[in-house]
Amino acid sequence: xxxxxxxxxxxxxxxxxxxxxxxxxxxxxxxxxxxxxxxxxxxxxxxxxxxxxxxxxxxxxxxxxxxxxxxxxxxxxxxxxxxxxxxxxxxxxxxxxxxxxxxxxxxxxxxxxxx
Amino acid sequence: xxxxxxxxxxxxxxxxxxxxxxxxxxxxxxxxxxxxxxxxxxxxxxxxxxxxxxxxxxxxxxxxxxxxxxxxxxxxxxxxxxxxxxxxxxxxxxxxxxxxxxxxxxxxxxxxx
Numbered sequence: 001x002x003x004x005x006x007x008x009x010x011x012x013x014x015x016x017x018x019x020x021x022x023x024x025x026x027x028x029x030x031x032x033x034x035x036x037x038x039x040x041x042x043x044x045x046x047x048x049x050x051x052x053x054x055x056x057x058x059x060x061x062x063x064x065x066x067x068x069x070x071x072x073x074x075x076x077x078x079x080x081x082x083x084x085x086x087x088x089x090x091x092x093x094x095x096x097x098x099x100x101x102x103x104x105x106x107x108x109x110x111x112x113x114x115x
Numbered sequence: 116x117x118x119x120x121x122x123x124x125x126x127x128x129x130x131x132x133x134x135x136x137x138x139x140x141x142x143x144x145x146x147x148x149x150x151x152x153x154x155x156x157x158x159x160x161x162x163x164x165x166x167x168x169x170x171x172x173x174x175x176x177x178x179x180x181x182x183x184x185x186x187x188x189x190x191x192x193x194x195x196x197x198x199x200x201x202x203x204x205x206x207x208x209x210x211x212x213x214x215x216x217x218x219x220x221x222x223x224x225x226x227x228x
Contacts, residue, residue, distance in 0.1 A: 042219075045217075048214075048215050056215070091158065091159070104209070104216055108157065109158050
């Protein structure tokens with residue numbers, strides 16, 4: 001199993017540009033989570049999906065942020081327009097409902113820098 | 116709402132010494148409990164987890180953790196630290212496999228010779 005795959009690993013963009021982060025969860029997992037990590041705020045949940053349906057997006061900071069999960073094997077997090085304060089590491093994680101043995105698996109993250 | 120407290124922001128230990136990282140949680144029921152490790156520039160790797168049963172759980176890399184219900188704690192331990200253990204350690208709690216984990220702020224571990 002390749003684990004949770006995120007792309008790109010690093011993204012540098014100019015303020016005002018659109019940024020799209022991508023995530024491929026582990027095959028068979030039915031929950032997907034997007035987190036943001038900063039020095040000041042630690043790991044924050046942005047949004048999560050169960051069976052491709054968004055359940056809680058209360059952590060999405062502003063309307064500039066949006067996330068989709070069109071199918072069980074792919075999710076995107078989009079920031080439009082991006083701002084310097086969006087600079088952070090964004091993690092995607094997936095899990096399987098009721099799977100006590102699997103826990104939650106995280107991707108390697110996307111380090112976003114907005115200049 | 117559930118919360119996780121890791122009281123120690125930074126800990127320094129000598130190589131070969133024992134280690135204990137503290138974690139306390141606030142939750143209405145016994146949640147699922149996790150410890151993750153993050154090396155610089157890397158993602159989060161699961162060290163161990165507790166769901167039920169034996170309150171002492173063994174993980175990878177020689178780590179173990181003990182769940183103490185009366186203290187709402189899930190402290191991470193290692194009897195002899197190696198230089199490669201230097202990293203950030205996160206305690207997390209969750210309800211089930213389809214609800215988000217709530218993370219503590221993390222404890223940065225430094226290992227000196």
